[in-house]
Amino acid sequence: MGKAYDMQSTPIADVEIDINARLLDYMKAELYVSISERTKNELEITLYRHVDYVAKQGWIDERDTWLITGEGYKGFVPKYSLPHVGHIIPNGNYYEDVQDFIQSYKHNAVFYGGSRVKDVAIESSSDYLRMIVKY
Numbered sequence: 001m002g003k004a005y006d007m008q009s010t011p012i013a014d015v016e017i018d019i020n021a022r023l024l025d026y027m028k029a030e031l032y033v034s035i036s037e038r039t040k041n042e043l044e045i046t047l048y049r050h051v052d053y054v055a056k057q058g059w060i061d062e063r064d065t066w067l068i069t070g071e072g073y074k075g076f077v078p079k080y081s082l083p084h085v086g087h088i089i090p091n092g093n094y095y096e097d098v099q100d101f102i103q104s105y106k107h108n109a110v111f112y113g114g115s116r117v118k119d120v121a122i123e124s125s126s127d128y129l130r131m132i133v134k135y
Contacts, residue, residue: 106120
């Protein structure tokens, strides 16, 4: 959500509270984020939501990219960002190649002072958006 967190020194509960507050401010709706440590260097981040969503294999909904990166939150635009159709043509569902998004995400993590991200997996449905991040 437009911020890099130091997961070595910041408790997961504090990160969840901060992200949930940012989501409420950004989306003006209650969404809920849950973060769990799967292993020492692997996090599972799940955003629970209910939207009209159609999952497409190998693609990520553009609105989900905004939720992950915080793009648009208080004018924030990530340094490494793919061109977004939704900013030009509103009120539609647009998809991006998930691998292109993951590469941008990794570049942004390093640029904003986060860990070098080794791997990212993204899974989504109408009920949740889940990221597994290995660093």
